[in-house]
Amino acid sequence: MTGQHTFPKRITVLSGGVGGARFLEGLLRLVARRGFEPWTGSTDGEVPDGRVQITVVANTGDDLRLHGLLVCPDLDTVMYTLGGGIDRDRGWGRSQETWNAKEELTHYGVGLPWFGLGDRDLATHLARTQLLAEGRSLSEATEVLCRRWNPGVRLLPMSDDRIETHVLITNPASGERENVHFQEYWIRYGAAVPAFAITPQWAEHAKPAPGVLEAIDNADVVLLPPSNPVVSIGTILSVPGIAETLKGCPAPVIGVSGIIGSDHVRGMARQLLEVVGVEVSAAGVAAHYGSRTSGGLLDGWLIDSSDAAQLPRIEALGIRAEAVPLWMTEPDVTADMVAESLRLASR
Amino acid sequence: MTGQHTFPKRITVLSGGVGGARFLEGLLRLVARRGFEPWTGSTDGEVPDGRVQITVVANTGDDLRLHGLLVCPDLDTVMYTLGGGIDRDRGWGRSQETWNAKEELTHYGVGLPWFGLGDRDLATHLARTQLLAEGRSLSEATEVLCRRWNPGVRLLPMSDDRIETHVLITNPASGERENVHFQEYWIRYGAAVPAFAITPQWAEHAKPAPGVLEAIDNADVVLLPPSNPVVSIGTILSVPGIAETLKGCPAPVIGVSGIIGSDHVRGMARQLLEVVGVEVSAAGVAAHYGSRTSGGLLDGWLIDSSDAAQLPRIEALGIRAEAVPLWMTEPDVTADMVAESLRLASR
Numbered sequence: 001m002t003g004q005h006t007f008p009k010r011i012t013v014l015s016g017g018v019g020g021a022r023f024l025e026g027l028l029r030l031v032a033r034r035g036f037e038p039w040t041g042s043t044d045g046e047v048p049d050g051r052v053q054i055t056v057v058a059n060t061g062d063d064l065r066l067h068g069l070l071v072c073p074d075l076d077t078v079m080y081t082l083g084g085g086i087d088r089d090r091g092w093g094r095s096q097e098t099w100n101a102k103e104e105l106t107h108y109g110v111g112l113p114w115f116g117l118g119d120r121d122l123a124t125h126l127a128r129t130q131l132l133a134e135g136r137s138l139s140e141a142t143e144v145l146c147r148r149w150n151p152g153v154r155l156l157p158m159s160d161d162r163i164e165t166h167v168l169i170t171n172p173a174s175g176e177r178e179n180v181h182f183q184e185y186w187i188r189y190g191a192a193v194p195a196f197a198i199t200p201q202w203a204e205h206a207k208p209a210p211g212v213l214e215a216i217d218n219a220d221v222v223l224l225p226p227s228n229p230v231v232s233i234g235t236i237l238s239v240p241g242i243a244e245t246l247k248g249c250p251a252p253v254i255g256v257s258g259i260i261g262s263d264h265v266r267g268m269a270r271q272l273l274e275v276v277g278v279e280v281s282a283a284g285v286a287a288h289y290g291s292r293t294s295g296g297l298l299d300g301w302l303i304d305s306s307d308a309a310q311l312p313r314i315e316a317l318g319i320r321a322e323a324v325p326l327w328m329t330e331p332d333v334t335a336d337m338v339a340e341s342l343r344l345a346s347r
Numbered sequence: 348m349t350g351q352h353t354f355p356k357r358i359t360v361l362s363g364g365v366g367g368a369r370f371l372e373g374l375l376r377l378v379a380r381r382g383f384e385p386w387t388g389s390t391d392g393e394v395p396d397g398r399v400q401i402t403v404v405a406n407t408g409d410d411l412r413l414h415g416l417l418v419c420p421d422l423d424t425v426m427y428t429l430g431g432g433i434d435r436d437r438g439w440g441r442s443q444e445t446w447n448a449k450e451e452l453t454h455y456g457v458g459l460p461w462f463g464l465g466d467r468d469l470a471t472h473l474a475r476t477q478l479l480a481e482g483r484s485l486s487e488a489t490e491v492l493c494r495r496w497n498p499g500v501r502l503l504p505m506s507d508d509r510i511e512t513h514v515l516i517t518n519p520a521s522g523e524r525e526n527v528h529f530q531e532y533w534i535r536y537g538a539a540v541p542a543f544a545i546t547p548q549w550a551e552h553a554k555p556a557p558g559v560l561e562a563i564d565n566a567d568v569v570l571l572p573p574s575n576p577v578v579s580i581g582t583i584l585s586v587p588g589i590a591e592t593l594k595g596c597p598a599p600v601i602g603v604s605g606i607i608g609s610d611h612v613r614g615m616a617r618q619l620l621e622v623v624g625v626e627v628s629a630a631g632v633a634a635h636y637g638s639r640t641s642g643g644l645l646d647g648w649l650i651d652s653s654d655a656a657q658l659p660r661i662e663a664l665g666i667r668a669e670a671v672p673l674w675m676t677e678p679d680v681t682a683d684m685v686a687e688s689l690r691l692a693s694r
Contacts, residue, residue: 067473068415068480098447104470107495110477119466123451126414130457133415148454 007034008220008342009047012055012251013153015225016232017062017074018091019258019266019328021081023225024056026334028082028152030342033335038152043211054153055215057242059227060138061158061165061200061235064183067111069125070132073183074232075142075157076124083149091266094120114188139209156215158236161206165231167275168197182231191268195275198230200238208241216242219251221345223338224297226258226265226326229285230272237297246297252345254300255289256337257282260326261306283310291318300344302326302337320347354381355567355689356394359402359598360500362572363579364409364421365438366605366613366675368428370572371403373681375429375499377689380682385499390558401500402562404589406574407485408505408512408547408582411530414458416472417479420530421579422489422504423471430496438613441467461535486556503562505583508553512578514622515544529578538615542622545577547585555588563589566598568692570685571644573605573612573673576632577619584644593644599692601647602636603684604629607673608653630657638665647691649673649684667694 013024031038031052039051047053058078064071073092080086080094087095097118105111124145131141137160146155165182172193179199185191216222227233237243246253259282264270273280278288282303290296300320303310308323315321322344328334360371378385378399386398394400405425411418420439427433427441434442444465452458471492478488484507493502512529519540526546532538563569574580584590593600606629611617620627625635629650637643647667650657655670662668669691675681 066477068476069473094451098445098466100445100466101448101470101473104441104467105474108470108474108492109495110474110491119445119447119469120451122466122469123448123455126416126448127452127455127457129415130413144457145455148456 007036007052009051010053010218010220011223012057012215012219013223013225014057014227014233014236015074015078016059016227017077020058020074020225020227020232021078022328022334023256023338024054024078024082024153025331026328026338027054029331029335030338040152040154043154055211056153056155057158057212057215057236058155059158059232059235061163061231062182063164064181066115066117069129071125072128072157075155076121078155079146079149079151082151082153085149093118097121115183156212157209158212158242159206159239160209161202163203163206163235163239164201165235166199166201167195170194186268191271195271198272198275200235203238204240206239208239213241213245216245216249219249221251221342222246222249222253223341224253224255226256228258228267228269228272229278229288230269230276243297247292247295252299253292253297254302254341254345255298256302256341257285257304257326259285260304265326281310282307283313286314286319286321287317293318300341300347302341302344320344354383354399356398357400357565357567358570359404359562359566360570360572361404361574361580361583362421362425363406363574364424367405367421367572367574367579368425369675369681370603370685371401371425371429371500372678373675373685374401376678376682377685387499387501390501402558403500403502404505404559404562404583405502406505406579406582408510408578409529410511411528413462413464416476418472419475419504422502423468425502426493426496426498429498429500432496440465444468462530503559504556505559505589506553506586507556508549510550510553510582510586511548512582513546513548514542517541533615538618542618545619545622547582550585551587553586555586560588560592563592563596566596568598568689569593569596569600570688571600571602573603575605575614575616575619576625576635577616577623590644594639594642599646600639600644601649601688601692602645603649603688604632604651604673606632607651612673628657629654630660633661633666634664640665647688647694649688649691667691
């Protein structure tokens, strides 16, 4: 950052779905509150005065091939949320949605009855699939889709290559162990079946999407929202080069805990942390990410006020920490929390 | 046929979209009126007494790859019409349809704005595409889709191989000649641009779908409904083996004219007949198909009462002909017309 009281011009955020999207909503609210405007123009030169460039690197490990279409839940949740197209009650999918195609698929007995596929949402997958078929990369297709939504951020997939998070579970019907797509574990089984391993399939052969490493290297601050540390942030970090670049980038890296007390705020992080053997607490996740002073990722870690007793333990790891209210109940409240993360960055 | 007053047990119909579907509706009405029930069980043994097996060989040259999905307009029109799912006013697509996905695609500026892609209809294409991706042939996928609709007929695509009808037109914007997909000529341009050639692309490498040739060879009567002689029946006949089998099959082949006076009843057959140099009249199309007595396709040809003056000319070709009312205004009226075609078969 260029100074303690100057708002950062370039902010890079690693994001999963709902939690990341709400965090970004708060960030954009804060940007507006400080009198700045989002900059989504050229990334080559300087960001003009009065503008803030926010780059979002989104998890694509939840992506699903369904009926020949590519479905990207996290990219879409961020795009819809920031573009005003989200269903606010569900937190995912389109507002004013209808479910006629899904109803018909049920009549045909084809498809995944547990997967929410709304008619308006379908158009996003149809458009994306067509753009890919025409030879565009996922980054390029995402850019085209964002022209309709104007999310106020530059939205990048973590990679243009196919990566799928697989979960080794005990199949509740057969009793056999099997690897299933993360969405099947998450939505079909509600993360309520025994799980033993989480694998970002094909990640070792993947490359970060164009602009991802540069966005981290050129940032004034890098923020990790309270997204799932295992299957959102963890999957992004599994793309070769991203974790290394974060560890070495000049900007401070500040995270926000998705764990309050001994459970997640939303989603199912608790179950997944248990699978990978991480203590389910704000301090446990901080230790899992590690301090940059000792080869880890974090310069700072924001935890909930109710977990303030954990502050000394986190500081002892070499990570600056603050305890503030973390519940993202509405964008103005979230903006306050984001302001605290930026304050921590410049501490 | 086994006798003049016996209803045929096996009827094979070559069909395009709307015209063929309405003809089949009339055929099924006639079957019911005569006290028979459709037989859609095994095709191996005998058709049980009291049952009539109707096999439909549908044109797939209008099929379209769109957003990664395979759209089969003629298969779907027949399936929806006979299964009670058609929008009767439009004649194509699903009843109680919504258009939310299409509206969103327009916002994205992706896709074909002139192509009708309803939300319920989309489910058929999604299901079909998934079935194909799982390794099923188009015939097999069609069979699965028909389980939901119970059309009362065995619905076969003319081929499991990709065939696309292309039309050489003058592009109205550039003035250049170009080959476009039939749907683009038909729907986007309303068949109102100059056209010079019609090609069933890749047909020469295609094989008839399993059961197609057998259905023709084993039929008691083969019927050609008033479907488009160029791009519906003509495209089916372009699949190697189908025209040859029709010419040699033991059953009578009876056609119904889609031309009344000097224009089509529905669709745009007139324009297409002009492209291929066929006289736009009932007798002109009969001559185009030709008589089986001289290497052609037809044993009989049903024309509209208003064209009765053409009867001698058609009979002179060696084709039995009758003039009866051909307007398929409702299934009971159509059933009368179909009864006339069967009477002509046993004449």
